[in-house]
Amino acid sequence: MKKRSIIILLxxxxxxxxxxxxxxxxxDIGKDSIKEKGFSEVVAKLQPAKKYEIPxxxxxxxxxxxxxxxxSKSVHAKETIVYTxxxxxxxxxxxxxxxxxxYGNEDTMPKGFGGDIFDKNYLGDICVKCVKAxxxxxxxxxxxxxxxxxxxxxxxxxxxxxLYIEFELKxxxxxxxxxxxxxxxxxxxxxxxxxxxxELSGQWDKNSFHNIGExxxxxxxxxxxxxxxxxxxxxxATGVCKENVKGNGRKIVIAEEKNVKDFAMYISSGYKVISxxxxxxxxNSYYFGDKSGAAKRLLNEVKQAMHFYNNVxxxxxxxxxxxxxSRLKGGAMEYPGIIQMYSYENESSSAEIEExxxxxxxxxxxxxxxxxxxxxxxxxxEYEEPILDESFTCxxxxxxFEKFYGRSNKFTMTSILSNYVFFKSLLPMNRNVSSxxxxxxxxxxxxxxxxxxxxxxxxxCGDEKFIEIFRLYYEKFKFTNATVTDFEKCVKxxxxxEKAKDFNNxxxxxxxxxxxxxx
Numbered sequence: 001m002k003k004r005s006i007i008i009l010l011x012x013x014x015x016x017x018x019x020x021x022x023x024x025x026x027x028d029i030g031k032d033s034i035k036e037k038g039f040s041e042v043v044a045k046l047q048p049a050k051k052y053e054i055p056x057x058x059x060x061x062x063x064x065x066x067x068x069x070x071x072s073k074s075v076h077a078k079e080t081i082v083y084t085x086x087x088x089x090x091x092x093x094x095x096x097x098x099x100x101x102x103y104g105n106e107d108t109m110p111k112g113f114g115g116d117i118f119d120k121n122y123l124g125d126i127c128v129k130c131v132k133a134x135x136x137x138x139x140x141x142x143x144x145x146x147x148x149x150x151x152x153x154x155x156x157x158x159x160x161x162x163l164y165i166e167f168e169l170k171x172x173x174x175x176x177x178x179x180x181x182x183x184x185x186x187x188x189x190x191x192x193x194x195x196x197x198x199e200l201s202g203q204w205d206k207n208s209f210h211n212i213g214e215x216x217x218x219x220x221x222x223x224x225x226x227x228x229x230x231x232x233x234x235x236x237a238t239g240v241c242k243e244n245v246k247g248n249g250r251k252i253v254i255a256e257e258k259n260v261k262d263f264a265m266y267i268s269s270g271y272k273v274i275s276x277x278x279x280x281x282x283x284n285s286y287y288f289g290d291k292s293g294a295a296k297r298l299l300n301e302v303k304q305a306m307h308f309y310n311n312v313x314x315x316x317x318x319x320x321x322x323x324x325x326s327r328l329k330g331g332a333m334e335y336p337g338i339i340q341m342y343s344y345e346n347e348s349s350s351a352e353i354e355e356x357x358x359x360x361x362x363x364x365x366x367x368x369x370x371x372x373x374x375x376x377x378x379x380x381x382e383y384e385e386p387i388l389d390e391s392f393t394c395x396x397x398x399x400x401f402e403k404f405y406g407r408s409n410k411f412t413m414t415s416i417l418s419n420y421v422f423f424k425s426l427l428p429m430n431r432n433v434s435s436x437x438x439x440x441x442x443x444x445x446x447x448x449x450x451x452x453x454x455x456x457x458x459x460x461c462g463d464e465k466f467i468e469i470f471r472l473y474y475e476k477f478k479f480t481n482a483t484v485t486d487f488e489k490c491v492k493x494x495x496x497x498e499k500a501k502d503f504n505n506x507x508x509x510x511x512x513x514x515x516x517x518x519x
Contacts, residue, residue, distance in 0.1 A: 001214060001333050003389070008383060039402050042463040043312060049471055051315040052377075052478060053258045060084060060221040064191060067228045073122065073180060075169040075227075079191060084160040091155040094133075094163070095204035096147040099189035099216060100126040102209045103172040103179065109211060124172030124179065128192065132164040145208040147192055165192050175329040177340070183233070183269040184288075184327050188335060193262070195220050196381075196481075207383055212442050213433040214391070215383035220479045222258045229253060229267055236286055236322050237265035238337045257318065259479050260336035261379050266324050278303045279310050285323045293349035298323055298365045300351065302339070305366050305400050313373055313396075313466060314474040321372065323365065331366045334371030341365060350438045363411045367397045378474055379481040384432045386442075387507060388484060391429075391450035396470075398451070401483055413451050414517055429453065430484060430507040452514050453506040460502065462494045 016454050066077035085091050102108045103124030128228075131140045133152050140149035155161050169190060172179045177188045195205045196217050229235055231249050239257025246252050255265065266286075274292060275284045276299055283303055287295035302323060310316055323339045333340040347361060370393045374380075380388040394413065401411040408415060427435070429450040436442040458466040473482070473490040484507070492500035506512055 001039075001331060002091075004014050011312065016452055026149055039399065039407070039463055042467070043308075043403055046312065046464075046467065048311045049314045050475060051310075052317045052475075053480065054317050058084065060128045060194065060219060062191075062193075062221055062223045062225075062263070063337050064223075064225045064227075064263075067224070068185075068230075070183070070233070073173075074307055075171070075187075075190075075204065076431050077167055077169065077191065079165045079167065080162075081163040081165070081194060082160055082435075083157045083163060087199055088274050089197065089199050090157070091151065091197065092203075093148065093150045095195040095206060096165075096192040097189075097195055097209075097216070097218070098126050098128070098142065098145045098147050098192055099209045100124055100169060100178060100191075101145040101281060102141075102211075103174065103176070105318050106238065107211075108208070109174070109176055119173040122173030123170070124174070125168075125170040126190075126192075127168045127170075129166040129168060130164070134162055135164075137232070144206070146195075146206050158263055162447055162477055167192060170215075175327045177328065177333055179326040179327075186326050186328065186340065187265045187267070188340070189216055189264075191263070210433050211384055212436055213382065213446070215433055216262065217381050217383060217481075219481070220259050220261055220379070223256065223260060223263045225255045225263060225265070227253050227255070227265065227267075233269045234271040234273075234286075235265055235267045236271065236284075236324050236338070238263045238335060238341065239318075240320055243415070257337060259317075261376070262336055264335035264338050264340070266326060266338075266340070274299060276300075276303055278307050279315065281316055281318070282307060282320045283323070284320065287325045287344060291325070291344040291347060291349070293351045294344040294347035295323070295325070296351035297348075298341070298361070301362050302365060302369050304404065305369055308397075308403060309370065309373060310398060313470055314377075314478070316372055317377060317478075321369075332368050334368045334375055336376050337372070339365060339368040341368075358405070358409075358411070363397065363401070366400050367393055370396045370400075373474065378477045380477075380483065381481060382433075385430065386433060386446050387450045387453075388482065388487065390446045392454070395451040395454040413448075413455060417448065417452065417514065417517060428508045428510060429512060440499040449512070449514050450507065452517050454502060456505050456506055457491065457495075457499065460499055465495050499512050 061082040063080045064077055066075045068075050128140065128142050128147055131138050131149055136152045138149045138152065140147060171185060175181050178186055178190055196219060197204050205217055208216055227235060228246060228250055231251050236251040237255035238260060239255045241253050241255045244252045270288045271286045273284050273286045274295055275282060277283060283299055285295040285299035306316060318337050321337055323341060325341050325344050328340055328342045334344060371389065374392040375389040376389060382389055398413040403410045429445050469490050472494060473487055477486055488500045488504055491503055
């Protein structure tokens with residue numbers, strides 16, 4: 001996720017544990033180790049990173065057949081999940097998240113993306129009609145964004161079960177992540193998805209979707225979604241889409257992808273598309289109206305960045321990536337194989353990506369692209385350890401702009417921070433979402449302060465070792481949910497135990513001084 005308000009920083013922010021105010025000079029540390037053109041020179045000498053393909057190992061499988069009704073603003077769906085117990089524990093019950101329930105109440109909608117359009121007469125809802133386990137109908141409860149039911153018999157380790165769920169989805173009128181405005185629909189976190197089981201506590205994760213940051217948490221699975229929609233509408237979705245004509249003005253769009261954490265889709269009667277490719281990956285840029293110039297510019301920027309990250313971190317393993325203009329208000333979002341952007345109505349028609357044309361939209365689209373590595377391929381529990389996806393993504397976004405536009409470019413972390421002084425945090429930067437009392441506090445800590453722990457690590461280890469750490473992290477934990485401890489082990493393996501301890505102290509200690517990075 002990237003909010004536009006983070007790019008246009010407030011002149012003064014004060015929330016309990018941290019404050020940003022006007023610039024003050026501090027002594028630099030390690031500045032000589034990273035020169036203006038140093039990173040570009042290091043990247044130029046690198047051997048290309050490894051190429052990865054989706055492994056053939058067996059995963060959980062989601063199959064959803066749905067009928068989208070543009071008139072009633074609803075979807076009727078039948079979902080089959082073939083689930084394998086990969087835990088050592090015996091499972092006696094199941095929990096699935098129903099994140100769409102958050103849109104049934106204005107108070108529970110994710111903050112920052114509710115926007116200024118929210119019609120209480122068009123609240124969202126997900127209503128489960130039927131649940132079967134291995135063809136046996138089971139009783140269930142649906143409360144607080146959670147679907148829960150007992151299994152007919154205990155599911156032993158390495159054994160599988162087939163779950164069948166019928167549900168009705170009511171789409172809210174909203175320019176949030178999930179909702180519709182006129183004939184433009186965004187479907188994110190919209191279907192029942194199996195929760196994660198904690199073997200230490202013996203409990204399923206029942207964490208609802210918090211209105212600060214992200215909190216969806218799931219395992220990697222294979223998806224096939226068949227959605228019936230009107231002939232005159234276009235569906236964009238995770239994976240590769242194919243269309244079959246059904247008749248009576250309707251068609252079925254079939255979307256498939258393997259080894260992803262989630263599935264999102266967008267349906268509109270107004271989509272146009274331009275496409276290009278790099279490194280064997282098709283990049284599609286969907287847009288509304290006459291904004292082909294903006295769509296082309298963002299496609300070109302993403303294409304350039306895709307090649308950069310493929311070579312420096314490790315290859316993007318899927319066949320397609322979609323950049324999707326939407327009615328989202330206040331920012332952009334990442335989903336597997338998808339960059340969800342906001343409206344391009346205020347964007348320039350220029351398709352150039354020269355530095356003089358760069359604006360916050362260019363920075364945001366690269367941020368969401370980087371999430372395809374830190375969230376998409378290497379997953380994590382976004383609620384418990386948000387620094388692993390948001391903070392890592394912020395810093396690697398900065399590295400792209402440093403590589404192509406120089407370390408003094410306005411979108412590098414050090415340039416952004418150069419205009420602000422931060423009082424030392426009284427709480428660790430590595431903490432869960434619920435510990436932040438306000439969205440602004442979360443934004444400052446996770447998007448600005450915590451990324452500088454990576455700048456610290458980079459200065460201590462040097463560019464070559466820094467890149468080696470992330471290549472190792474990507475290789476070892478692709479298609480899994482990693483933890484901060486996992487990352488620290490990679491730091492230790494590459495740079496030694498002392499550097500790993502320093503990083504741990506930076507993110508878990510208090511009074512970390514971000515001001516030492518002013519240049």
